[in-house]
Amino acid sequence: MDVTDLKVVDAVARHGSMNKAASELNTVQSNVSARIRALENELGVALFQRSAKGVQVTPAGRRLLPFAARLSKLLADASSAARDDGQPKGQLEIGTLETTLALRLPRLIAQFAKAWPDVHPVVRTGTTNSLIQGVLDSKLEGAFVAGPVNHPELHVEVAFREELVLVTSCAVDSLAAVASVEHLKTVVFRIGCSYRQRLDTLLANLGILAPEPLEFGSIEAIIACVCAGVGITLLPRGVATQALREGLVNVHELPADLAEVETVFVRRVDGYLSSALATFLDSVRLDEVAALAPNAFVLTANASQSAAH
Template structure:
């Protein structure tokens, strides 16, 4: 197995077609098919299932794919390291939680982009679990996720501290009043969101069984549903500050064990730490120190 083999496996897996992979690799289909067959013979396993409709990757092939991504990242890092003379340039692709994007990043990114116009920031959102996996798989240079994070392939640095609050409709006056809600629903992000897990734990501490959740993809949609009395949610205090000030929702303090959460930035230990990322993280830490970790005053 060599670098070209892994590139071919990756291309075929992405396209589900030998022919389309050949076009991307600037070769002919017979070369791609021959390369895959030779690799399968060498490994003694089938990497793809062939059919009239194309090819489908096998479990063995899926186990190989992460190494293709890592090798591609290593080659990219080597090239980037050779060109990186300390001045931030190029694409900076990072991930973030929806809440961190809404609360912390807009001004940071705007100021960074103005200070370093030769860097093009690309920001993608997701849940803590999906973002961590994207960093591990070398799809992102790093990501802001909810901590703590312990992973053998990642470095995790705390950048912000947030206070989570229980958010309900204005009809709910106290935390204890949540237990009296009939047909209670939680309004949350999709599976993999750490705040969702904390909400389930909080309800359990109140002697309640976590109900079937309603999943939404945006903060605005979640807050609107809670305001309408559809259900309850758990979010950073600063994220719901405006809705609380407008009288749209009620905010309830919760025990520190559930309220205090770190936002950490994770990146691969073996990845190239680019000048663009280093400079961006410096600005993040500076901003975090200037603002402090307590955002209670926003509410």
């Protein structure tokens, strides 16, 4: 097994097709098929299931894919390192929570892009779990996720701290009143969101069995549902500020153990820290405007004191 084998496996898995993988790799389908068969014979396991509709990755193939991604990233990092003269440039691909994107990143990225026009930021959103996996699989250079995080392959930095609040319709005037809501529903992001887990804990503390959640992919949709009285949610205070000012929702403070949450930036310990990423993180640390805000950025490297998320 060599680098080319892993590249072929990765391309076939992404496209679900030998032919499409061959096109990407600038070769013919027969070469791709032969390479996959030879590798399967070498390993003694099937990596793909073939059918008239294409190919599907087997469990063995799925176990191999992260290594293909990491090796591809390692080769890309080696190339980038050779060309990196300390001047930030090139693509910077990071991940973030939806809430962090809404609250924190627009101004920071705008300032960074203006200061370093040769850098092209690409921002992907997801849940904490999916973003961490993206970093581990070397699909992202790093990501802003909900802390704490403890993983031997990740370097973790505290980025900023948020205050979570319970957001309800105006008909709910207190935390205690949540228990009396008929047909209570929670309005949340998909599984893997740490705020969702904290909301379940809050309801349990109130003696409420967590209802079947309604899942949405955007903050706007979640807040709109809460405004309409569809359900309740847990979000950083800043996200709900506008709706609160407009009298569309009520916001309820939480016990400290549930309200205080850290957003951390994670990246692979063995990943290449490009000049673009290093400069971006410096710009976050030195953001004077945010440092004067109530929820100040405190991006302080502190991997050792983080706990499991």
